Amino acid sequence: MVKHMFLEDVNNLISDDKWLIFQNEYNTEVNPRYETLFTLTNGYMGVRGTFEEGSEGERSGNFIAGIFDKSDAQVREIVNAQNWLRIKLYVEGEELSLDKCQLIEFKRILDMKKGILFRSMLIKDSKDRITRIEGYRFISRSDLHRSAIKLFVTPVNYSGVVGIESIIDGTVLNSADSPKYRVKHLKVANNSSLSKNGVYLETATVDDDTRIATGSTVRIYHHEDEEKNNVAKFKRFLPLGEMSVEYFEFDSTENKTVVIDKFVITYTSRDVRKDLLKTTVEKELFAFAGEGIDKELQRHIEVYEELWSVADINIEGDEEADKALRFNIFHLMSSVNENDPLVSIAAKALHGEGYKGHVFWDTEIFMLPFFIYVYPQAARTLLMYRYNMLDAARKNATLNGYKGAQYPWESADTGEEETPKWGFDYKGNPVRIWTGDLEHHITADIAFAVWEFFRATEDIEFMLNYGAEVIFETARFWVSRCEYVKELDRYEINNVIGPDEFHEHVDNNAYTNYLAKWNIKKGLELINMLKEKYPEHYYAISNKICLTNEEIEKCKKVEEKIYIPYDKDKKLIEQFEGYFDKKDYVIDKFDENNMPIWPEGVDITRLGDTQLIKQADVVMLMLLLGEEFDEETKRINYEYYEKRTMHKSSLGPSMYAIMGLKVGDHKNAYQSFMRSANVDLVDNQGNTKEGLHAASAGGTWQVAVFGFGGMEIDKEGILNINPWLPEKWDKLSYKVFWKGNLIEVIVTKEDVSVKKLEGKGNIKVKVKGKEITLQ
Ligand code: IFM
Secondary structure (H helix, E strand, O other): OOOOOOOHHHHOOOOOHHHEEEEOOOOOOOHHHHHHHOOEEOOOEEEOOOOOOOOOOOOOOEEEEEEEEOOOOOOOEEEEOOEOOOEEEEEOOEEOOOOOOEEEEEEEEEEOOOOEEEEEEEEEOOOOOEEEEEEEEEEOOOOOOEEEEEEEEEEOOOOEEEEEEEEEEOOOOEOOOOOOOOEOOEEEEEEEEOOOOOEEEEEEEOOOOOEEEEEEEEEEEEOOOOOOOEOOOEEEEEEEOOEEEEEEEEEEOOOOOEEEEEEEEEEEOOOOOHHHHHHHHHHHHHHHHHHOHHHHHHHHHHHHHHHHHHHOOEEEOOHHHHHHHHHHHHHHHHOOOOOOOOOOOOOOOOOOOHHHHOEOHHHHHHHHHHHHHHOHHHHHHHHHHHHHOHHHHHHHHHHOOOOOOOOOOOEOOOOOOOOOOEEEOOOOOEEEOOHHHHOOHHHHHHHHHHHHHHHHHOOHHHHHHHHHHHHHHHHHHHHHHOEEEHHHOEEEOOOEOOOOOOOOOEOOOHHHHHHHHHHHHHHHHHHHHHHHHOHHHHHHHHHHOOOOHHHHHHHHHHHHOEOOOEEOOOOEEOOOOOHHHOEOOOOOOEOOOOOEOOOOOOOOOOHHHEOOEOOOOHHHHHHHOHHHOOHHHHHHHHHHHHOOEOOOOOOHHHHHHHHHHHHOOHHHHHHHHHHHHOHHHHHOOOOHHHOOOHHHHHHHHHHHHHHHOOEEEOOOOOEEEOOOOOOOOOEEEEEEEEOOEEEEEEEEOOOEEEEEEEOOOOEEEEEOOEEEEEO
8 A cells, every 4th residue: 555644644545656647736726726626515515625724716606416506696596505624723823824824735635435525735824834744535325415524733843722613604605716707506595503512603585595414513533532532622603694604713832733523414405494504513513523534434445346346447557647547436426426316416516606507408418328328226216307397397398388397407406497598609709598598409308318228227117107207298399399391291390409519599409309209209209118018007198298199190200201411322421411511621730638629710610610619519429339340430420420530529539430340440449538537637628717527527427338349239129348448558447237147258369258246037148240149
């Protein structure tokens, strides 16, 4: 084990290097990026990796899944809730500030194996007093309401009075660093001390009076004192307006370490009745502090151990790729709450305010495959969020003049459309955002995800009770969305935005039209399956949603005649009607992060006039509906669009990597994989401070498993494994659930081994084309 500069008991807790992400230097420029990288979340709550004592330019964030508010913002946004991390230290009255004192040593370590953030520093104040501060924090994955911080404080060359402020800070704002857009979503409802011990801050959101209740208590003792007897000689509660503060003092002795344990409990009125919040928090806090940090930490680590036992992927021979992939998996699996079907995972997860905490197709198309194959229970809950928002999607369709259910492009807690209407272009000019009005493909994406989940899990109970209704109502939307053009005897879908958002108001986007067709077709197939095997369910659903035979006949007609723009001679799918007539630019230069550079002469305010695209669109279609296209079509289209994709969205590189591998472009596949895996670690999109690129994290997992790992479901529904390893890689191993069985795949340059680790009965798989039965 590598020794880090920590006290022995902290050091012993830190995992091996392959699980660790380091910050070796304090730098206010890059700190906001580390705040995202070091966000800890348990799916219920996400807390950015800011410092306990605060620092210059920090973007603190405490986000609780499902708590949104509009107030003076453009749309409902995730609320930045009270910051309970705060612990300030004073030596003889002088604050130990990261920015004002001299930092002699500094290190932070994210331990992904255990979900713990460690820190250590040696700091010298204006009177040359040196203090060592180290410790760790975690947000329990075992009890979602519990969090804790442990700090070890050692006066290195002095003795004297040390003061501690433990704060729950309700002064927080959303968009705090943008004077133009700052919003206050919280009002203080209760700032008081707790009768047993500790302090309590309860806030209320402006619009809905949703309550967020935080209680904290602190224990201060000598490191070597096993009984943990209190050493604080003075304590005072200070209800400072929007801040709830507990102040302590103790006499420090040179070289004698004092430990500060801060226990935190969070509940909201989504969890318990408002009038019970304070007593619930107090009771839980008392129990937590009574038990101590270690027991909860142990349970937290055990949950991570179990998650990793399936989720971990090992790449031998390429440490950078191995760790980067693990980083993406860590944040993805930490961000889900498998027990809350009223929340989903936002585009930036619970790691930042970017995209206002909204949920996009990112979840169903990019992240969900990871959950389907690694953590099916969580995948089901994520889909239940969409089922629970079905009524809002029905309302959305009606408002826009359509039938069935139209899912919003950006979704929050109500399921209504939350896309802001205005934003800024690349040059900072205000622009109308049309995605909320026109990016309709999300409705088919959700239906697609429901089917994918069913195909991999065979969870018929989910399909009968929830999934089928989603597929029927979304198919119905598409039928009403299509326009019949008599002269051409075809159905068209006009005025949309496809996945490539450089082109707005386009007609017949191939991705949208194909997925709409697929959605209607699946609806029809499902009707037949239900009628035949589960007639009682079919009659219940068709009665519930008033599905008539006449409507079914209409579905068949529309499905047959949806137009897909395609150049038969060249075997090229046209991204949308008229795309090939746009000005053609080809990308041939890349920056130091290997990201495309705008070709010379492009007017970046008129990208819609060019064939340059933001992200995978046709390639995305060929990936999702792989069995519909032959290999040559895939190769030709991949080669055409790859040269024109600017990768201005982090969603693209992973998809190009998988398709590249399918068509034999191995060199670019590895590069694209690393672009995706490193999106946050090296900040190659330049906006990691806004939050995690969660879709890219899901995409990275997909490249490892569906790309290099070669996993694919064929037309007959059989699991195929056709791996390919980059030159550096000696070995790749991963695990997936397939129809209730846990399967392990180990790939080396010479061999592929596929084993069934859990599950009943035999399953057929094909390894490099050869059928085998796993027993
Ligand atoms: O959903 C994506 C979209 O595809 C590209 N712009 C950002 C969105 C959120 O990640």
